[in-house]
Amino acid sequence: MSTSGTAHLNGEYTVFGEVIKGIEYADSIVKQPRNMSTNKPNIDQKMNIKVVKKSLATIKEMYQFAPVF
Numbered sequence: 001m002s003t004s005g006t007a008h009l010n011g012e013y014t015v016f017g018e019v020i021k022g023i024e025y026a027d028s029i030v031k032q033p034r035n036m037s038t039n040k041p042n043i044d045q046k047m048n049i050k051v052v053k054k055s056l057a058t059i060k061e062m063y064q065f066a067p068v069f
Helices: 023-030 056-063
Strands: none
16 A cells, blocks of 8 residues: 555556555554655554446546556
């Protein structure tokens, strides 16, 4: 999870997500002490997630967002 970008993923992955419930947990993960050379938390942060697949049309409608492939 990142609030400032993940340069090591540039050009390789598209990450698009929305926290529906539990933002306080996401915020606490971002605030964990980090290894400054890797920008990863010192202790692995585990969470349970649910993936909800949405069609491109739904994403465009909900977020006024048009991904470029």
